[in-house]
Amino acid sequence: MRIALFVTCVNDVAFPSTGIATVRLLERLGVEVAFPEAQTCCGQMQYNTGYPAEAAQPAAKFARDFAGYDAVVVPSGSCGAFIRDVHPKLVEGAVPPVYELTEYLLDVLGVEQVGAYFPHKVAYHPTCHSSRLLKVGDRPTRLLRAVEGLELVELPGAAECCGFGGTFSVKNPDVSAAMGADKVTHAVESGAEYLVAADNSCLMHIGGTARRSAAPLKTIHLAEILASTVEKVLA
Amino acid sequence: MSGTYVGMPSFPDAAHRATRDKQLRANLTRATHTIRDKRARAVAELEDWEGLRQAGKAIKDETLAHLDDYLLQLEAKVTEAGGIVHWARDADEANRIVTELIRATGQTEVVKVKSMATQEIGLNEHLAAEGISAYETDLAELIVQLGDDLPSHILVPAIHKNRTEIRDIFNRAMGHWGRPAPEGLTDTPADLAEAARLHLREKFLRAKVAVSGANFMVAETGTLVVLESEGNGRMCLTLPETLISVVGIEKIVPTWRDLEVFLQLLPRSSTAERMNPYTTTWTGVRDGDGPKQFHLVLLDNGRTQTLADEVGRQALRCIRCSACLNVCPVYERAGGHAYGSAYPGPIGAILTPQLRGIATDLDRSLPYASSLCGACFEACPVAIDIPEVLVHLRAKVTEDAKEHGGHRLERTAMRAATYAMTHPAAYRTAEAAAVRARKLIPKKVPFGAGKAWTETRDLPELPPQTFRQWWKETHR
Ligand code: SF4
Numbered sequence: 001m002r003i004a005l006f007v008t009c010v011n012d013v014a015f016p017s018t019g020i021a022t023v024r025l026l027e028r029l030g031v032e033v034a035f036p037e038a039q040t041c042c043g044q045m046q047y048n049t050g051y052p053a054e055a056a057q058p059a060a061k062f063a064r065d066f067a068g069y070d071a072v073v074v075p076s077g078s079c080g081a082f083i084r085d086v087h088p089k090l091v092e093g094a095v096p097p098v099y100e101l102t103e104y105l106l107d108v109l110g111v112e113q114v115g116a117y118f119p120h121k122v123a124y125h126p127t128c129h130s131s132r133l134l135k136v137g138d139r140p141t142r143l144l145r146a147v148e149g150l151e152l153v154e155l156p157g158a159a160e161c162c163g164f165g166g167t168f169s170v171k172n173p174d175v176s177a178a179m180g181a182d183k184v185t186h187a188v189e190s191g192a193e194y195l196v197a198a199d200n201s202c203l204m205h206i207g208g209t210a211r212r213s214a215a216p217l218k219t220i221h222l223a224e225i226l227a228s229t230v231e232k233v234l235a
Numbered sequence: 236m237s238g239t240y241v242g243m244p245s246f247p248d249a250a251h252r253a254t255r256d257k258q259l260r261a262n263l264t265r266a267t268h269t270i271r272d273k274r275a276r277a278v279a280e281l282e283d284w285e286g287l288r289q290a291g292k293a294i295k296d297e298t299l300a301h302l303d304d305y306l307l308q309l310e311a312k313v314t315e316a317g318g319i320v321h322w323a324r325d326a327d328e329a330n331r332i333v334t335e336l337i338r339a340t341g342q343t344e345v346v347k348v349k350s351m352a353t354q355e356i357g358l359n360e361h362l363a364a365e366g367i368s369a370y371e372t373d374l375a376e377l378i379v380q381l382g383d384d385l386p387s388h389i390l391v392p393a394i395h396k397n398r399t400e401i402r403d404i405f406n407r408a409m410g411h412w413g414r415p416a417p418e419g420l421t422d423t424p425a426d427l428a429e430a431a432r433l434h435l436r437e438k439f440l441r442a443k444v445a446v447s448g449a450n451f452m453v454a455e456t457g458t459l460v461v462l463e464s465e466g467n468g469r470m471c472l473t474l475p476e477t478l479i480s481v482v483g484i485e486k487i488v489p490t491w492r493d494l495e496v497f498l499q500l501l502p503r504s505s506t507a508e509r510m511n512p513y514t515t516t517w518t519g520v521r522d523g524d525g526p527k528q529f530h531l532v533l534l535d536n537g538r539t540q541t542l543a544d545e546v547g548r549q550a551l552r553c554i555r556c557s558a559c560l561n562v563c564p565v566y567e568r569a570g571g572h573a574y575g576s577a578y579p580g581p582i583g584a585i586l587t588p589q590l591r592g593i594a595t596d597l598d599r600s601l602p603y604a605s606s607l608c609g610a611c612f613e614a615c616p617v618a619i620d621i622p623e624v625l626v627h628l629r630a631k632v633t634e635d636a637k638e639h640g641g642h643r644l645e646r647t648a649m650r651a652a653t654y655a656m657t658h659p660a661a662y663r664t665a666e667a668a669a670v671r672a673r674k675l676i677p678k679k680v681p682f683g684a685g686k687a688w689t690e691t692r693d694l695p696e697l698p699p700q701t702f703r704q705w706w707k708e709t710h711r
Binding site: 007009011012013014015020035037038040041046051052054061128132133159160165166167171172173174176178204205209212 | 606646655662666690694701
């Protein structure tokens, strides 16, 4: 099976640690990962802002860049859902099979216990696109429960949107900020040190809100927790 | 606040004020969360909610696909039963028809059953200008009317008011409209309800004309159906001599059997009840029972134009249950008035710009009043994919802007991003530039889109190395 990583544009530039963690994790599990270097972006931003024609170009490029791979792994629920749900509407012909990281681990590799170690209190935020579009369900929490040393705490109002929503955060800054503030409040109430999710753009919004209000909360991508081991504790 | 919705500021401006109104936000959060939880329990009671939901969707789609046939069938049946059918192309025409019908009775007062269609066309305001007083009889509508306010929720129009605010409104305004509030009125729900009962009873007993909407119209028999909780609707529908119902053309179902599905979907989704306390159906007129005259005004007002849009037409499946409002995090913070129409929340964001078109700033801003979180789609009992329609309408807004030379900066930015994303060399250059400039990007950006972002949030610090660079160093 030929596996390729689609790291996503946001991760590539702003959160490389997520891509690095994904590669380390998969390699630790014996997967040989390829990184097609021509890859750029899935086009979600253009599409959701109302520019479908502009989105069709990166979508077509994605299909070309990943043609021939048996599976594409994406450490982002949002981009994964976009490629799976919307690319077929934008591009003719075959779209490569895409798995969000937790789907790949559980459904394809069949591992729940990935040998991770992360001695912290963690709350899981099921981002809207992971849970409602991709329907990853309890996959992330099953993986987290199997992490040694990790204490998973309940997040009040977990299913509520954090208010990022791509360009929504810029076009409707007041509502977006109010939603973000409530998410931070809930995360702090949960008593968690870390808020974990499988989408860095949501984490960027929540983390940025927490930092500005000096809330005692750190954000981390799920891949980074799963990549953390006793030998090399991340974070 | 008073008057109509037209000329309201665009959504972000209205939301800017609403998010700062602590009382409003607290009222909304408490109310929506309570009903949200109750609804979830009511829905979970049914074994095959999803099957029921798909059935509701299928019936509505089939009806919309043959809407013309069903409407003609309905007209024939209503006429056969002694009713009179009027067709109204738009709000003006509907208002004119209703005014003439009321004039013909010689009355200057009417009682009203809560109706979205008459909200939509601004009937009360129109009647007032013509010297006719229209009294709302639904408790929440009464509160809104007495408070010289606008409804902010489909089902709970006064959701933005708390008990104390309501008591003050009753004390202040009831006397101007009829029987004043009782002395020493407290803000307990029972007291408030009793004050409204006494006030309204006078109106019911005096009224010769009633104006209603309808939740459903059954084509096979020409029957109209209203669901409600307070009994005021039944009073209005049975006591007066003349009944005028204003109903959107999409409210039709082919047969009585179809009601079986909606009478389960609607109450659970809207009030979290297993059944509506009052279900009133009426077919034409009958000697010695109910109104002697029945008029049905069938309202288009943008509906045929909406029907013509393949993606957007699913909005016409809406049964106005308000479940999407109650789960919407944006509605919860911005409040109903920010949407600037009778239809607030997620359904308003897709229905209003379709019914009215996208000529105003407000109507153009509505498709963007969503984070696309999808909670509305999940809650909708007729499975309207609201996020899909939102994105579809955004594309219409940007297309329209292109034709009129608007959104230039945004379009240019999107084009530039697209160019970079489809040309690897350009992408790498842009990426490298961003990383090199990481120390130059301040946490607070004083202008433009960056300002909107950084007013309340920090930007992340860009790491010294991209993933791509790390990969090159470690894997080649
Ligand atoms: S769109 Fe769906 S959830 Fe919203 S009011 Fe209409 S039927 Fe109810």
